[in-house]
Amino acid sequence: MSSTLYIIEKSPRGQLVSDLVKYLNLDVKIVTDRESDSTFKKNFPLGKIPAFLGKNGFKLTETIAVIYYLVTLTNDEKIQNQLAGSTAEEKASILKWVSFANSDAARAAASAVFLLVGLKPFNKKELDTSLEALEQYAQAFEQRLSEYTYLATENVTLADIVSYYIWAFSFSSALGADFRKKHPQLTRWFNTIGAHPSVQFSHKGFKPVEKALEPPQGKKKEQKKEQKKEQPKQEAAQKAPAAQQPAQEKKPKHPLEVLGKSSFPLEDWKRKYMNEDTRPSSLPWFWENYNPEEWSLWKVEYKYNDELTLTFMSNNLIGGFFTRLFASVKYMFGCLVVYGENNNNGIIGAIMVRGQDYAKAFDVAPDWESYNFTKLDATKPEDKAFVEDMWAWDKPVIVNGEPREISDGKVLK
Ligand SMILES: N[C@@H](CCC(=O)N[C@@H](CS)C(=O)NCC(=O)O)C(=O)O
Secondary structure (H helix, E strand, O other): OOEEEEOOOOOHHHHHHHHHHHHOOOOEEEEOOHHHOHHHHHHOOOOOOOEEEOOOOOEEEOHHHHHHHHHHHOOOHHHHHHHHOOOHHHHHHHHHHHHHHHHHHHHHHHHHHHHHHOOOOOOHHHHHHHHHHHHHHHHHHHHHHOOOOOOOOOOOOHHHHHHHHHHHHHHOOOOOHHHHHHOHHHHHHHHHHHOOHHHHHHHOOOOOOOOOOOOOHHHHHHHHHHHHHHHHHHHHHHHOOHHHOOOOOOOOOOHHHHHOOOOOOHHHHHHHHHHOOHHHHHHHHHHHHOOOOOEEEEEEEEOOHHHOOOHHHHHHHHHHHHHHOHHHHHHEEEEEEEEEEOOEEEEEEEEEEEEOOHHHHHOOOOOHHHEEEEEEOOOOHHHHHHHHHHHHOOOOEEEOOEEEOEEEEEEEO
16 A cells, blocks of 8 residues: 545645655655545545645645655655755755745735636735735845855755745746746746756646736626625615514525425435446436436536636636535536636536526525526437536537537536
């Protein structure tokens, strides 16, 4: 049995630790699906990633602790001294940069990127603060790198490696060519580390964006308009004296509850889908049991594909949407997938909903209006095939006549 490292795939910390495992040629298994891994839940109740579980039962979290431990797992003393330092001063200087990159710089980068790609509700003040912090941090790099080739010693160390992933993350969307031009030493260093074998596993051929993403203006305006329309209704309701409000009726917990029990065994289906092969086994069972009078099928498409950047973030966006659909999940099943590649991807999928009105199931999630819904008719071969393709994820999706590979996806279950 080998040791296990749990990561979030394609996140900077995940890329850092899994690249290090590969670079050091360690016998460590990388697991990206912690949600369905009971060993992870049992051993790491905080759920934080990365998390390392040694084959001897040793448990470790916190990126910095994990990478230092991985370095000790090589028996190559030369590489240990190079990456983590040999003198007390070298060791401390490396740790200084590693800590700075994994805390201050990582926080500012994540905040700027998440605000710009829409993973966090937009807030101009927060974006300005994060970009200012990144500017300040770039100056600190600039200063060191105007005199030295690397951050901490005369060689590539963990300081350079950890910092590389944070800048690469920022350069993937939040900071454009103008920023790099303003910081030539940082840029020179970034390109040097980018060519080092330790980061090649995830970043081979990485191209920073030319233009930083713009704040999501249009979408914000639309949301504001919607909020304004809603406000008078809410205010009127709040102002109405209690006596005029209808007596407390016993409301069903969920609007779809009134439809009563369906003949389709949803929980059995979900289990079957998760445990059996989709095309040969689950799908034939599904069509035998599916009742279109009780359940409807919908093509669901994200409206703002042109604002998506990294595919793992698009997948996180789906994850967030599914979390917010929690209250409706016993009336739904389906998948949304991410097709395409970084900086050119989209979200599409097929979801089955109890009843014939998609809104009743979806409107529990505040971001449901970021999606287009089109009803599917399973008696039409093309609609049936679309559902099958979305639930099997084994073929490219055809978008505007072009086949696009599926890179990721999530199951709503
Ligand atoms: N201080 C921790 C931070 C770990 C952390 O925040 N990890 C994120 C992913 S980069 C995470 O686990 N997020 C998901 C969660 O909290 O459920 C470290 O350096 O490892």
